[in-house]
Amino acid sequence: MNTAIMIVVVLTVIGCIFGLILAYVNKKFAMEVNPLVEKVEDVLPKGQCGGCGFAGCRAYAEAVVEDEKVPPNLCVPGKAAVAEQVAKLTGKSAPAIEPRVAHIRCAGDCTKAVRKYEYKGIKDCVAANLLQGGPKACQYGCLGFGTCVKNCPFGAMAMGSKGLPIIDVDRCTGCGTCVKVCPKQVIGFRLIGSKVMVNCNSKDKGGAVRKNCSVGCLGCGLCMKNCPYDNIKVEDHLARVLDHHVCVEKCSESACLAKCPTGAIKAIVNGTDLQEQSKKEAAANV
Known part of the structure; x- marks a missing residue:
């Protein structure tokens, strides 16, 4: 009995000593936090x-x-x-920041894009991309497994019924988390107020694009030739809008929309992304 009591006393004393040492060290080496x-x-x-x-x-x-x-x-x-x-x-100055939201640069959903094989693996874009670049024939297209949706810290994304993510522009903060996790670099940014967007990410030539996706950009240059403000450029067989301010402030016709043979260039309606699915569907899938 006495032995048991002695063990308890010794352990208590040792604990107190170590506690005092830790308290001293904590105070000695504590870093002051700027309030x-x-x-x-x-x-x-x-x-x-x-x-x-x-x-x-x-x-x-x-x-x-x-x-x-x-x-x-x-x-x-x-x-x-x-x-x-x-x-x-x-006490610093804060230059103005133009608000931006994420944009899915792909319209090749399950009804428009060709698949090269049936994927049965983990439902994750990064994992699927490791297997021959994923099941989509277009090596630049959205894989549709929702890795961006799962990683969005603000709950601003949802998967649509046709296999493409939908962005809720009211929730999207433009933080860029979805951009970082996408293995295909399909997601980019657009300024709030943008009038038109190119919904394609393919760098393939027109023939390969047409073979893989019915709504891909062919790089034909018709949009570039018909833009009255020289505000569209084709690089790596892919059209891109140079300055969205020009579209908003000067253009009233959007000739590029009428001339695009595949509809790869889409209008932004009422601030929402036109991705064949509506924002209502996004809310229903959250």
Whole structure:
């Protein structure tokens, strides 16, 4: 009995000693936290998306407070409102940021794109891409397994019934998480207010595109030739709009839409992406 009591006493004493040592070390080597960091972190949206280029909101808060070279407008999800608050807290100036949203540069859903084999593996785009680039004949097209949807920190994406992601522009912050996780680099950005978008990502020549997808860009250049403002350019057999401000501010005809033989160029209607599925379907699938 006495032995048991002694063991308990000894262990208690040892525990107290170690506790005192740890308390001393903690106090001795403690780093003072700038209270301004806490205030800046509180105004950030906490999406931990990394769109600012730092490893989460805390890391950005520390950087923008402690490094005078780090601007206060790097929080893309927070947009202008957060940039203004961070600027006010840190005493820095916040240049205006044009709001952007993600855009799926592919219209080749399961009814329009050809498949080269039947995929039975893990329902993940990264995994599917490891097997001969995925089941889609077009090596540049959306694989449709929803890796972007699963990784969106703001719940702004859903899979449509035809195998393409749909973006809810009211929720999308333009943080870029979906862009980073897409193995095909199908997802890009567009400015809010964009009038037309090229819904294709293929760099193949026209013949190969037509063989693989009925709505792919053929690189024919008709859109470029008929644009009255020289605002479309074909590079690597793929058309792209050079400056969306020109479309919004000057163009009223959108001749490129009428001339595109496959409909690869689509109009942006009421601020929503025209991807054959409606935003209502996206909400139903969330």
